[in-house]
Amino acid sequence: MTPEDVRTLISSAEEAMANAMAPYSKFKVGAALLSGDGTIYTGCNIENPSLMLSTCAERIAILKALSEGASTFKAIAIVSNDGGYCFPCGSCRQLIHEFAPEAEVYLKSDEGIKKYTILELLPHPFEKGEQGA
Ligand code: THU
Numbered sequence: 001m002t003p004e005d006v007r008t009l010i011s012s013a014e015e016a017m018a019n020a021m022a023p024y025s026k027f028k029v030g031a032a033l034l035s036g037d038g039t040i041y042t043g044c045n046i047e048n049p050s051l052m053l054s055t056c057a058e059r060i061a062i063l064k065a066l067s068e069g070a071s072t073f074k075a076i077a078i079v080s081n082d083g084g085y086c087f088p089c090g091s092c093r094q095l096i097h098e099f100a101p102e103a104e105v106y107l108k109s110d111e112g113i114k115k116y117t118i119l120e121l122l123p124h125p126f127e128k129g130e131q132g133a
Contacts, residue, residue, distance in 0.1 A: 001034075001075050001104060009034055009077040010108050016042035016057065017079055023047060028081040029057035033065050033100065036072030041065035058092040062099055073100035083110040093122040 001009075009032045017030025022045055029045045043060030058078060065073070076096060080086035085107040088096065096103060097118045105116045119125075 005034070005075070006077070006106055006113065009040065009075055010079060010106065010113070012040045012042050013057075013077040013079045013108075016044045016061075017081060018044075020044035020057070020081075021046045024049075024051065024054075029086055030079050031057040031061040032077045033058075033061040033073055033103070034075045035065055035070040036074060037070070039065075039070060041068070041070065056089060056092050058088050059095060062092075062095050066099060073103040075104040075106060076100060077106040077108065079108045085109040085111075085114055088121065090122075093118065094125060097122050097125045 012032035013030040016032060017028050020028035020030065022028045024047050031043045033041045035041065041061050041064045043057045043064060045055065045057045047054040058076065078086050078088060087107065096105065101118060103118065105118060105121060107114045
């Protein structure tokens with residue numbers, strides 16, 4: 001990823017965040033996932049009055065991409081509206097590990113940009129067949 005690639009991906013995440021539906025938490029999140037062929041798939045969080053039906057931005061971006069046939073991913077950028085780094089929730093870390101294990105994870109705050117691998121964010125992930133059964 002060149003610095004320009006990272007800037008483009010973060011801009012896409014920020015554009016997606018504008019569509020967030022977060023009337024309950026007021027915490028808006030945007031995610032942008034770059035596939036192996038260069039396509040960017042975006043997502044924003046969408047909350048629901050039945051709160052358990054709320055969906056994270058990252059999950060929407062990943063499921064959109066998979067449902068459109070993308071299968072390899074280079075990077076994911078995540079932004080939020082509170083000025084801090086939005087570290088993905090545990091479920092989204094598991095999804096990234098499962099479907100985009102090679103993706104570099106970029107988080108942007110008012111302070112700057114941090115870059116992680118998914119194994120830094122999710123050491124010892126659940127993996128089918130590794131549980132001793
Ligand atoms: N949220 C995300 O979209 N992604 C994350 O990584 C963390 C949390 C959303 C879920 C909910 O709509 C709101 O942020 C506050 O929990």
